[in-house]
Amino acid sequence: MGTNQDYTELYSAILKLKSISDCEEFFSDLLTIKELNSMTQRVVAGKLLLSGETYEKIISKTDISSATLSRVSRCVKYGKGYKKFL
Numbered sequence: 285m286g287t288n289q290d291y292t293e294l295y296s297a298i299l300k301l302k303s304i305s306d307c308e309e310f311f312s313d314l315l316t317i318k319e320l321n322s323m324t325q326r327v328v329a330g331k332l333l334l335s336g337e338t339y340e341k342i343i344s345k346t347d348i349s350s351a352t353l354s355r356v357s358r359c360v361k362y363g364k365g366y367k368k369f370l
Contacts, residue, residue, distance in 0.1 A: 322352075329356045330366040 286294075301307050311320055325348050332342045339353060348356075360366045 326352065326356050327370065329353055330360050331370050333357055333360045334366065334370060 297310070301310055315323070325346050329342050329346050329348050329352075332345065333356065337345075339350070339357075342348065342353060343350060356366075
């Protein structure tokens with residue numbers, strides 16, 4: 285697992301991204317397509333939860349596992365990021 289300094293390096297790199305194109309280039313280099321799909325799936329699921337969609341509809345729309353959706357749901361309810369940025 286990374287150290288706090290390692291995380292800071294990652295977050296600092298992300299903060300330098302200025303456009304969708306920058307993000308596409310950076311994340312396609314950084315992540316596998318499966319990792320990128322998983323992150324995307326979680327963001328979409330978070331947005332759907334915030335809009336009031338049911339678990340059943342979210343799973344149908346995103347093909348996310350119920351375990352992952354449960355984790356996203358906890359983060360939406362108790363975390364700061366989803367509510368602040370979605």
